[in-house]
Amino acid sequence: MRPLTASAPTMKRLNLAAILSVIRQAGPLPRTEIAERTGLTKATVTNLVGNLIAEGLVMEELPGRSTGGRRPVPVALNPRSRFVIGVDVGIHEVRVGATDLNAAPIVRQVFPLKRLTSPDQFLAILGDGVDTVLQHMLSVEGMTLDQWLGVGIGMHGIVDAEAGTAIFAPNFGLHNIPIRETLQERFKAPVFVDNDVRAMAAGERWFGSPGAGSDFLFVNVGLGVGAAVVVRGETLTGASGSAGEIGHTVVEPNGRPCACGKKGCLETVASGPSIARRGVEAVRGGIPSLIPEVAGGDLDSVTAYTIYQAASAGDSLARSLFNAAGTHLGNTIGQLVNALDPDAVIIGGGVSGAGIYFWHPLVQRVRQVAVETAGAHLRVMPSTVSDATLIGAATMVLHSLFSPKF
Ligand SMILES: [Zn+2]
Structure with a gap:
């Protein structure tokens, strides 16, 4: 949001960002239209577009058709004029990728995470991964350090985005990992850190x-x-960085123990590993199912995808597991819709690919729970961003160019 008062250099940077943002979203555009869309004067736009061309961020395209008089010259974003690095910190691996200004991937690499014993060990793997991709961009892609806008990190668990610290990474059993401080010290570049789901939402908003x-x-x-x-x-x-932790709302009082220490959390019903675990337990308890056959007789290898394959083959146990997951999730989402009245609910992650067995009960329950006013305009839809955490993490860096905060 634009402050009411700002110094001249700050105003200039805000205006440059506003112009860039309009070109990114609606370009190529002639200068007159950029002026209309930003509310800036034609003279200011001409001056600042000149700056952006000099910096290589935008470029002039061939003139369009004229309706008489001089033909307007469209100005377009030059997506390869800069690059950003995005990082998806998963449970078993760190995925590092570089993208252009449209978040289009240029290179991606995966670095396995062995058993972690200290924050320093994790930070070394993370830093080395970023360095590997950075060196690739410099030596193979021919970019320069000046063209690097920074690195964004989407980290699972509880993250203090302002401090750039992972407060608690339950899957690593690690606390207080100073990600931004460490990477900024090593690379002398801007570092942005947030929770992985919030990173995904950032990518979805701009590129989904x-x-x-x-x-x-x-x-x-x-x-x-x-x-x-x-x-x-x-x-x-x-207040504590944990907004949105809906996986730990209790849906089955006195239900199964959850990794967070409570019992009966949504995550114990609806996450991929929980769906798989419940399927295996039911089979071992004697419930007839196609799951063992689909798994080739190896119940230890069952994942949510195995359950999905069994559901697709008509297995009623598998379908009931997705039905329970979708219903419980829909119930929680419906309550949130009543509290927040959003335009849309966008659902991503592996389980969201489970088709009608998951989607139908989910959407039905959201509609049942949401009040009429909030539900009437609500859209529930799947995410369209692939590699969502990495692209979302890259988007956090792009924010600093297109919509900076002061
Ligand atoms: Zn929990």
């Missing part, structure tokens, strides 16, 4: 379904269950 609007819930259902709450384009972090 155009129907998301500025008020939406992004729900990730994969190895865990989490949400990001976007209100007027801003993602809520909460």
Whole structure:
């Protein structure tokens, strides 16, 4: 949001960002239209577009058709003029990729995470991964350090985005990992850190379904269950950094123990590993099912995808597991819809690919629970961003260019 008073250099940077942002979203555009869309004068736009051309960020295209008089020259974003690095910190691996200004991937590499014993060990793997991709961009892609805008990190668990610290990474059993401080010290470049689901929501807003609007819930259902709450384009972090932890709302009082220490959390019903675990337990308990056959007789190898294959083959146990996951998730989402009244609910993560067995009960339950006013305009839709955490993490860096905060 533009401050009411700002120094001249700050105003100039805000105006440059406003012009860049309009060109990114709607370009190529002639200068007259950029002036109309930004509310800046034609003279200011001409002057600042000149700056952006000199910096290589935008370029002039061939003139369009004229309706008489001089033909307007469209100005377009030059996506390869800069690059960003995005990082998806998973449970078993770190995925590092570089993208251009449209978040189009240029290179991606995966670095396995062995058993972690200390924050320093994790930070070394993370830093080395970023360095490997950075060196590739410099030596193979021919980019320069000046063209690097920084690195964004999407990290699972509880993250203090302002401090750039992972407060608690339950899957690593690590606390207080100073990610930004360490990487900034090593690379002398801007570093942005946020929770992985909030990163996904950032990517979805800029590069996903155009129907998301500025008020939406992004729900990730994969190895865990989490949400990001976007209100007027801003993602809520909460007082302690844990806003959106819907995976740990209790849906079965006195239910199964959860990794968080409580019992009966949504995650114990709806996450991919929970769906697989429940399927295996039911089979071992004697319930007839196609799951063992689909798994080739090896119940230890069963994943949520195995359960999905069994559901597709008509297995009623497998279908009931997705039905329970979708229903419980829909119930929690419906309550959130009543509290927040968003335009849309966007669902990503591996389990969201489970088709009608998951989607039908989910959408039905959201509609049942949501009040009529909030439900009437609500859209529930799948995420369209692939490699969502990495692209979302890259988007956090792109924000610093297109919509900087002062
Ligand atoms: Zn829990």
